[in-house]
Every structure is written in structure tokens, then in C-alpha cells.
Amino acid sequence: MLEANDLACLKGDRLLFRGLSRRMASGEMLRIAGPNGVGKTSLLRILCGLAMPEYGNVVWKGKDTRRDREHFHRELLYLGHSAAQNDLLTPLENLRFACDASGDAPAEADCVAALERIGLGAQIDLPARVLSQGQRRRVGLARLFLSSSRPLWVLDEPFTALDVAAVADLAATLSRHCEAGGVVILTTHQDAPFDKPPAVLDLAEVAC
């Protein structure tokens, strides 16, 4: 489904990696590995179309993602480093806005259910500024439950700041998405308890 062809990434005047090619089929989970600063986040941003590769292209279902941006972004869910939460809004408002802005428009009851499922049932009406780091991340992750129709999930360090139970729960959610035919690409430094360990792409091998 997803093809990365001969990608090269330039940060400032430093070439981070080049000649990176990879094909991913439906149902596959890929973990991007490598030490800090090797370009994991840069690679994810290139795959999403937030950044341009210096060379090469990304193909989704046979079409160059730059040519067919609208369709590609309809099928993509990207959760980055920052949780994309505004301090003045409540988790429910933040979640609803994130969904509405990306064109999903779920019902309010579904959003409440997603927040309860991720363990924020008691914090639904609190402003985001009083939430802890882990709780903020959970609000972002609640979108996963509302985005099962989007086949491609790209997650940057999704396990950061989560407690043990939440990590296990998230790992199970990701595995289920793959079983349903989705594609998951993630970076993590933690050993997450996946039933089936994901394929690993070590960026150190293509680093310059």
C-alpha cells in the first residue's frame, strides 16, 4: 500500500539519510529504530507530507502522495511529538476539534466514549492545562478509536509518558488495526508488549 522510493533527507546542510526504500503491505506494522538525531521524526514527517524529501517520493496505493494530497490525507492519521492540545479547551473540545478539522465529524457521544475508553472519563470537562503529560497524550491517542476508517496510522513516540496499563492497551489497539488490514508506522525507544513484534527499519543503516 505504501511505498517509499529512494528517500533522502537534508536537515540544514547535513544529509541525514539517503537511498531509503521500503514497501509496506496491508496489515503490516513497522517500527523505525535508531539513535537520537538519526532522522526518525524527519522520516515520519516526510512520509506524511509535512516535509519534502530532498530526493525520492512516497507512493500511496499507486499514486504519488504529493500529486494526490487530498485523498492521501483522508486515509492518514498522524500523531506527532506534540499532543496538539490547546490549554484553554477541555479534552472533549480538543478531540472534537481535531476530528472536525480533519473532516471526520464524529458524533459527540462517540468522542465521549473514546475518551472514557482511554481512561479520561473523569477529566472530560477540565481544561487541558490542568492535565498531566500522560493524560494529554491520551487525548491525542483517543483519536485512534475514532479513526479506524483511516488505514494508515503514523505515530511518533506514541508510548511516551503513558503508564504500563495504557502502553499494553495501546499496543493491543495497534495490533488490532493491523489485523483489520491497516498499516502502522511508529517510532519508539520502549519495548512495547506486542503479540507479534513489528518489523524494524533501522535508520542507522541508511544514515550518512
Added chain:
Amino acid sequence: MNSLLGPFLAVLRRDLMLAWRGRADVLVTLAFFVVVVCLFPFGVGPETNQLRAIAPGVLWVAALLSTLLSLHRLFAQDHIDGTLEQLLLSPEPTPLWVTAKVMAHWIVTGLPLVIAAPGLALLFDVEQGALGVLTLSLALGTPILALLGAVGAALTLGLRGGGVLLALLVLPLFVPVLIFGAGAVDAHLGGTGADAHLLLLAGGLLGALALTPFACAAALRIAVE
């Protein structure tokens, strides 16, 4: 169509809600406008004829400066907390929600100025008949300032010292708006009628509305890269 309007309305609603929750920030812009306008009579002296002559220019320059004061806030918070990235990944066209953001920004920072302007104009003893023209010129002109300013705000997003650079970048672009805006009142008082000035402002507004969201979208893509 419904799906196109979805993100537009979501952004508009959210930004208005955020402005309401952070009311103090909004009041600062209006207070700045009022204070700057009120300073002029102290500086120039209480000569009525003189005050009447400079009133349109003073109100317009003050409106322009208070617009500038709030511009850097337009995308800054969303850039820091990652919302901007998520918006750029929205399948809907970027210029659409950029327009919603600028519109919310104008409703919150520009509209209060337009409403306050006639009252402040009375301080300068501006003729009653000219108050309508002044308000109309501001109502047509301040959205242009917001739209042009949004391009500047997007271009300077995340830069060190972006605030000063933003001022240098957009102030020259504001000059034609200032000329026709303040000129409208003068033309009305001079007896030639303000129609030409107001039509030019309206044309400028439509032009800015059509073009700046695309420039803004391109600048935002560069800013997050």
C-alpha cells in the same frame, strides 16, 4: 459541500471560543487603540480645527498599529502546540481554514475597533455626517489589514525576533489601505464624495480575500517544514 464547510466552521468556532476564554488578550488590543487615539489631543493641543483635520489619519494609524499588535498571535499558539501540523494534514484545502482563522481573528480584534471608532471620532469633533464614512472605511479596510497581516504572520512564524520583522514586512503593504481609508473621510468632508475611495477599499478587500489565503497556506507549509 458539507465536508468542505466542516473544517472551516470548526476552526471559526474554536478560535472564537478561545478568544472568549482569553478575553484579556482581546481587550488589550482595543485598549491600545483607545489610548493611542486619546494621546493625540494631548500632543497636538486642543485646537478644534486642527484636531478635526487630523482625526481620520489618527484613527486609521491607530487601527493599523493595534492590528499589528495582535497579528503575531494568529498562528503562534497553534504552531507551538502542534495543532498547525494537524490542520495542514486535513484533507480539505488549506486556504479554506486559513480564511476561517483570519475571519475569527478580525471578528475579535478588528470589529471592536470599527465599533469604537465613531465614539472616539467625536473626541476630535468630527462632523456627524462623516462618522458613517469613517466607520464604513474601517469596516472595509481592517479586514484587508488582517488578511495581509496573516501572510506576514505566517512568513515570520517561529523566527527569532519575528515580531519586529513582521512589522517591517507588512507595514509597507498597509500603506495603500491607509491612504484610501483616511482619504475616504477627507474626500467626504471636502465635498467630492467618498464613493471612489470606498469602492477601491471594497475591491481591495475582495482581492485580498481571493489571493492572500493561498499565499498564507504556502507560507505555513514552509513554516512547519
